[in-house]
Amino acid sequence: MDRASRRADRDAGADRAGDRAGRRVAHGGTPDAIRLPRVPQRPVDRTAVLHRSDIPLGERSAAREAQREERNGQHGFSRLLRELAIVVVVALVLSLGIKTFVAQSFWIPSGSMENALVPGDRVVVSKFTPGPISLKRGDVVVFHDPGHWLDIPHKKRSGINGALVSGLQFVGLYPSGDNDLIKRVIGLPGDHVKCCNTRGQIVVNGVGLSEPYIYPGGGTDQKKFSVTVPSGRVWVMGDNRGDSADSRFHDDGSGRTGSVPESDIIGRAVMIVWPVDRMSWLSNYSSTFDKVPQP
Template sequence: MATSRQHRHKRSLPIWQESLLLVVVATVMAIIVKMFFLQAFYIPSESMEPTLLVDDKLLVQKVSLWTGEPHRGDIVVFDDPGGWLGPSEQKRATNVFSKTLESVGLLPTGGHLIKRVIGVGGDHVQCCDASGHILVNGEPIDEPYVLDQSVIRHREFDVEVKEGYLWVMGDNRDNSADSVAHLGDPGGGQVRLEEVVGIAWVRVWPLNRIGGLGDNDAFDDVPDDPQ
């Protein structure tokens, strides 16, 4: 009996090795979670007000992208398609420790864009009808989440969303470098599905505004085929 106890005691790791092993395992698990499941982001600008405010922290889920695509009304985080990010939106961690935590998903990430999906591949998106509503496949969209409903009237456009692309807009239509603002770019302001990092799931900070995100109800009556 004593021999067995001594044998088990000899095989136990020193406390510093156990601590190091726990750190390595935790880091690997954080990387896996960030790559395939969830990632933390912060809001760097006013472009999604009033839904998301500057410095809000949120979790973005990636699971629904395994076998599907974003839907109209989803709030998506995506890589810069090319020249969309302003100086204030390029804010990143400035020291090695923070950069390391950010890279493994233990700190919210910057350097991405976040907008609401208005049109998906095959959709016909227009601005606007006589009441100032965006039309998607001929159906006017009532958007209660938009900061100022009247702003969109001054941003006329008429686009066909290409397959494999998204048409995205900020909820703060007067202050959002979105698809409309980049309509004249080589890509026509459309975002490739491959550039989407994930779909905004829940706001986790500040505590008094914790809650789910996304509003797809406005698009319930949109037909799948353009009219």
């Protein structure tokens, strides 16, 4: 049946429906009761329309454009997902590279470095020290536990939260520090360090240190010692001398068991970045050590 025949059948059907509606009105019905028959709508097969020569060119063009927009929409969403995945991967790789070779963030778990650092501070640690930049006396350094200095290591987080935190720490997007330590370098390899002179000062290579960073009232003479720092190691102490289990309390008198291998040093803490009201650079107080001679 061609298109003209189908149109004629529809028109005849509409006329019959109109006659029936007219009869209902004549017998007391109301115009509101008139309902024309609904012609079911078939889904448009755009592919078929595109290949039928009996369809007007305008309809074929409209179908072709609709098909193109649908295809572009699907490709656009796929392209968005692909670009988003690339951005995330690049960000993770950059973060991992920065954490491995440039800098890493750490949080401060204890009060052993007060007042320079307080629990909860976030610091940025430069990976260039030691390395391209040499360690100096007075540097604040983060290092791995050199030999069970932490009596009770922090428990590892478990479950999904633990896995997420560990993953973020690995790529450098979450501060580390659960099982690392942070102290100030007092003696370099070969230095002779002792406590204390008659003024209660730490002495390095015969020079008594005036240490303005020490926690007020903490003192520094809780434990007597006199050591020569072995090669490849450093002597570290906390600024809060009365609350810091540092090199003093782990040494057997040889200078080796209490000192920290340079290979265990992660880097130098250079800046407090959180909380915002404590944001500042961390000084190594070079004026405190500038009169100390080389060993």
